[in-house]
Amino acid sequence: MDWELKRELQEKLAGEQGYYRYAAGTRQRFALVYPNSYFVGMSNLGLHIIYDLLNKRRDTACERFFLPERQRIARYEKTRTPLMSIENQLPLYEFPLIGFAVSFEMDYFNVLKVLELGKIRLRAAERTEQDPIVIAGGPCATFNPEPLSLVIDAFIIGEGEVIMPAFMDAYARARAAGVSRAELLLALAAVPGVYVPSLYEHRYDAAGRLAAVEPLPGAPERVCRQWVKDLDAWPAHTVVVTDDTEFNLYLVETARGCGRHCRFCMAGYCFRVPRNRSLALIEREVREALPFGKRIGLMGAAISDYPEIDALCRNILGEGLSMSVASFRADSVTEELVASLAESGLKTLTMAPEAGSKRMRAVINKGIEEEHLFHAMDLGLAAGISNYRLYLMIGLPFETAEDIEAIIDLAGRLKDYMEERGAKGTLTLSINPFIPKPFTPFQWSPMCEKKTVERSLKRIEQALRRRKHIHIIAESPREAYVQGVLARGDRRVAAALLRAHEMGGSKAFRRAMREAQLDPAFYLYRERSPEELFPWERLDMGFRKEYLYAELQRAQKLLPTVPCFAGCHRCGVC
Incomplete structure (x- = not known):
């Protein structure tokens, strides 16, 4: 045991309130693990929700674990100290249940590092009766668990508030009955929303395509995503207050899900249907935040879509607090929302057109037009906000060179407009390579060739280089293509993930793929046939596969799909 490491955790705990x-x-x-730094993990509202939910049970003590920073990892390894919890500095291997909250594909490598530091066997099949049960939840676990299927014993498919109580009850009953590990996993698989990968056999054809996913005896045919029907029954806000977070906010969730039908957005499909919390509940949560004096961070798919956003803004500022938002849509933003953000000290207004041309925005069904962007900028300039950021993607399905030129043109005209209005601030383009994700209409589409994406990015950078106060931030195409394999990968990718860990982590992933005789192009650049079986087929998000494919065809024809509305039964979720 390294006492210096233990002291640092105690000091971190001393800086918290609400644990x-x-x-x-x-x-x-129960060990609740965020496979990234404390700084990042404590900014994740899902972590707070599950931590609070488990600790409010009469039978559970949930403690938090995070991936240490690089220099601390070296110290853990040098001193052979097992990874310890924040609350009581207990080693990870002493916890019979370990739950990961996984939000990003690149954190898969961190999952393995955490288990290694915690002295836990990495392969689920090698764990004995004395070893912990390792589970994972969060967006990545819900969409495609297969790349972690050799590591994780059970996945939580959907929203934890409605799955974890039944999961914990089933676990307690099975343990009390003294069943074996195999029998325990069968009992957990019977809980709605729990996927146990070892209970399903994957078979491949001669071309390497998935031919069948066969449930073993006792496994359910399908695992149905579970979701909260009444958000007011499950308040969601910051539980443990600390200054050591990414934005130093007190987070409050206003809504969940999105019904806008953006065809690229996995969350828009897998967190459907859109649900709002009542204004009265959110106002109560804002009042509970008063003693901490922090800025309120409103969380939701699109804050401006919240039907009572103006009243909520007035309430927050009326309580003497400031506010921030996770995101808003340029076509629904209000003058009061922008003014409230400006009064709260916001320096940069962020908009997400995702594409530069009207044609590409029709392909992805974004619903944002240029007039919405200029109107939102008008509101921001009137409120005294001088800096703007655009979120954009390149490499989208059906994209052409003209669509890349449209990004350059749009950026130039928006910057001209800022200058005409006397704003001397910066226009930042945040550009990401597009990754076709599971359970979206683009799951059949290939990822754009890396060389093409790099060429498009270079074209944008060169064209805008001479414009003062236009900055470009681009995600590494190399990392995006690792994410692409992990997002779309089948069970065979799990072996490459483990091998990459042995060779040092994410930078060794391509080499590990070659050793496993797996071609990244098979996962990235191959267009799927309408009949292709996907690795995630045993998971049921509530909508029909035929619906998604019809949306792909509508994308190709530039046809719009209207947002969710009362009485709609198009996709099948309702």
Whole structure:
């Protein structure tokens, strides 16, 4: 045990308010792990929600673990100290249940590092009766668990509030009955929304395509995503307050899900249907935040779509607090929202047209037009906000060279407009290579060739280089293509992930793929046939596969799909 590492965790705990801490032996231990730094993990609202939910049970003591920073990892390894919890500085291997909250594909490498530091066997098949059960939830677990299928014992498919209580009850009953590990996993698989990968056999044809996913005896035919029907029954806000977070906000969730039908957006499909919390509940949560004096961070798919956003803004500022938002749509933003953000000290207004041309925005069904962008900029300039950011993607399905030129043209005209209005601020383009994700209409589409994406990015950078105060931030195409394999990969990719870990992590992933005789192009650049079986087929998001394919055809024809509305039964979720 390294006492310096333990002291640092104790100091971190001392800087927190609102944590739970129970005496050893009084409750069932649960390790809640965010596979990234404390700084990043404590900015994740989902972590707070599950931490609060589990600790409010009478039988569970949930403690948090995070991936240490690089220099701390070296110290853990040098001193052979097992990874310890924040609350009681207990080693990870002492927790019979370990749950990962996984939001990003690149954190898969961190999952393996955390288990290694915690002295846990990496391969689920090698764990014994004395070893912990390792589970994973969050967006990545819900969409495509297969790249982690050799590591994770069970996945939470959907929203944890409605799955974890039943999961914990099933776990407690099975443990009390003294069943074997295999019997325990079968019992957990019977819980709605729990996917146990070892209970499904994947078979491939001669071309390497997935031919069948066969459930073993006792496994459910399909695992249905579970979701909260009444958000007011499950308040969601910051639980553990600390200054050591990415934005130093007190987070409050206003809504969940999105019904806009953007065809690239996995969250828009897998968190459907759109649901709003009542204004009264959110106002109560804002009042509970008053003692901490922090800026309120409103969380939701599109804050400006919240039907009572203006009243909420007035309430927050009326309580003497400031506010920030996760995102808003340029076609629904209000003058009061922008003015409230400006009064709260916002320096940069962010908009997400995703594409530069009207044609590409029709392909992805974004619903944002240029007049919306200029109107939102008008509101921002009137409120005194001088800096603007655009979120854009390149490499989208059906994209042409003209669509790349349209990004350059749009950026130039928006910057001209800023200058005409006397704004001397910066226009930032945040550009990401597009990754076709599971459970979206583009899951059949190939990812754009890396060389093409790099060429498009270079074209944008060269064209805008001479414009003062236009900045370009671009995600690394190399990393995006690793994400692409992990997002779309089948069970065979899990072996390459483990091998990459042995060779040092994400930078060794391509070499690990070659050793596993897997071609990244098979996962990235191959267009799928309408009949192709996907690795995630046993998961049921509530909508029909035929609906998604029809949306792909509508994208190619530039046909719009209207947002969700009361009484709609198009996709099947309702």
